[in-house]
Amino acid sequence: MSVTTEHANPAATAGRPAPRANRLVSTRAGGAMVKAYWDNLFTARDRGATVVWYNGAAINPILQAAGVEWCHGEAFGARLAAMHLEGPAQQAGEAYGYINELCSYARTTLGCALLTKKEALGQVEMDQSPDMPSKEVLAARLPPPDLFVNAYAGCSTGQQWDEVSYRLFDKELPFFKVSYPLLWGNKSDAGYLRGEEWDNASKYVAGQLHDLIAFLEHKTGNKFDWEGLRESMHYIKRAAQLRLDALELCKARPTPAVFWDWVASIAPINFLPGNQALVDYFQGVKTEIEERLAEGVSALPNERYRLAFDGIMNWNKVGWLANKFAEHDAAVVCGRYTHNSFWHEPHLIDEDDPILGMAQHYLLCPFNHSAQNLAEQVLRDCETYGIDGIVFHATRTCRSATNGQLVLAKMAQQRGMQTMFFEGDVADESFYKDEILQSRLEAMLETIDVQRTRVS
């Protein structure tokens, strides 16, 4: 066995216990905030609140200012998958007729819709166990919707899935859809945050957000709270800036935090209310990272490789993947899903008149770009964070996340970077193959070692 192979698979050869990811402690507060959010939402109907089901972009500040409670379908699907409780919802979907090659987020959430309807009819048996809610009960706990809003950028399935939810609830509830053009680049001036297409698309979406507000006012009878919207966006902008500052600190070698920590911070920035608690959360994350830097604490005990992760998250496998990469001394430092998403260009938000900047962020969904646009962002991040290789998660049922990946990999290779693909899925474990990830990761790390040997 070559020396480089030993480096590439240290856990197997060096006789030391497999290193584990030293995850940030501050993100646990986010977990508690998110749990409290869902627990509160589950009681929305009892409190007489109006509930909107929505998918896609973070339009929650608009929903908040419209005086309604919001249920982000994908977020709930991700939550179930992360808790390994997606089974009942997916089985309900399968019994209804969904084929397992269909987007597993949609399958899970549509399964929840079926269970919610069933629960509303009193057909789900409530579990009396004090510690552990029955699996089916959790999947069925979403409050039934009063309205639907779809605001899915980048993916036709995201839009069509709400169209089906609307049908599952008997085609009776009010429903508004925001449409986003793909940032495609027909013209030579097109690119990330620039060009005529970007300007036109921004205005088109901003116009639709104004239409959405009028729709919400009309359907709920509530006057839209513009001041409330400005206030939430003020807090969101501050929280987003703190998140960016904290990400930036991870340029350090070894890195004080990894991609998996940022994954843990997605839910708060994606759908929690814009308020001081959100700012405090990201301040806490940033402070912990600063402390780690000051104390010389790193995310991995022995960072040897710096990688980027491309693709949507594999929610059933977050902790597992974090340790898998740590075992190989591979710090996943950045990723498209975490770094090019979720209010990541806060300078675009004008706190006094936030609609245009919000529209622009929705357009900047990480799956709403051409491959050329993607390359501009991802390869820039690779340079910023000193990345050796890109790990592509070929998400079996999310073609939106896999669009452009093979092209992007070719572009990265042209720049001398290593790339690897592994198959998995956003919320369906059955597509994941451990051996494939293991062998491809080892092969890539080995190649990085060889490359380094040549350079030295």
Next chain:
Amino acid sequence: MDKAAEIDEIVKTLAKVAEDPAAYATEWKARTQRKVFGILPMNFPAEIVHSAGALPTLLQEDDAPITYGRSLLHEFYCGYTRSLVDQAATGKLAAYDGIFLVDHCVALLGAVDAIRFELPEMPVFLAQFTASMDEPSARPQISGRIGELRQRLEELCGAQIEDAAIHRSITIYNRNRALLRHVYEMRRSGRIDLTGRQMQALVKSAMVMDIEDHTALMIRLIALLEALPAVPSGQVRLHVSGHFCHAPRPELFDMIESCGVTVVDDDIYTGYRFISTDVPDDLGPIAALTRWYFDRNNNVPCSTRAQKTADWESYLGRALEANGAQGVIVLMPKFCEPHMLYYPELRKEFHTRGIPHLLIETEHEGLALEMLKTRVEALVEIIRRPALAGEPA
């Protein structure tokens, strides 16, 4: 030559064009010295390309196994998109002077982006049509996109496209669609017994060839068909549904029909869905093409669109009442997201109406025809002996 032989000859001529669009495009280009643009399904207004004096050819899946395309598009994309990318990677799109599309299926967009990377010199233009038909902002947006298409075509063809030219193209295409619909009507009523393979050749060739040449052949064909005596069929009448964007393999129709079945109607893309709707001729050209987009989805709803008031399943229910089909074969290309999402709604409708149906997933490579035949035979049996019809096939 007798009438049946003449019919056969015309259909074979059309089938040949449909089988190899690139060969036809190359020959047409050499003959006319004009441009040929590849257009993509399913809502592209071909009239706008025609009015620029160019040939709009709807790119088709080809039969070749996927080779180089594998390195550009993952294997879990529908056969159509994988084939398109492979055609680009193997030099089969060389005949085209550009590629245009308006549709937004996530798989299609991924495929076209890969083609753009592979063929950097090829003009590729996406005029993305808003898929949600319900909001008031959609119509002006679509009109704007058609305007952009017109402008890009003017640049590529080096001449202005006059309104009158678009009107003329609209008339020509409406005429062609009407002729094809007439053949469909004759098939529904049992007046003619063209096979699924033959019907596909008629529509698919209309997607590919010079539309006026196609119309000329259709006029001859219809005259011959009308002169034939009707042949009443005692076979089981089936409706074939689904299969977006690309044509099901003709062997599949042969197999289905070999099970004692007459396919009386369909809503597949290379079938009735393509020809269902005319462009209104009483509006300005851009407004007319915009209206057509909305009208089509009202006539034959498509699950790639988002519209509260149009349901594919309700349409199918009405279609089955009208065409008297006794069962449905749903053809679903593997990995086709919009189809997978809506299939349960269709299934529910069939159950409610007591209509037996069979779901067949198709793939680019490999169709287990013998195995599928057993399932089609089971469906036919259930229809013939309704007591068996407890469950769908």
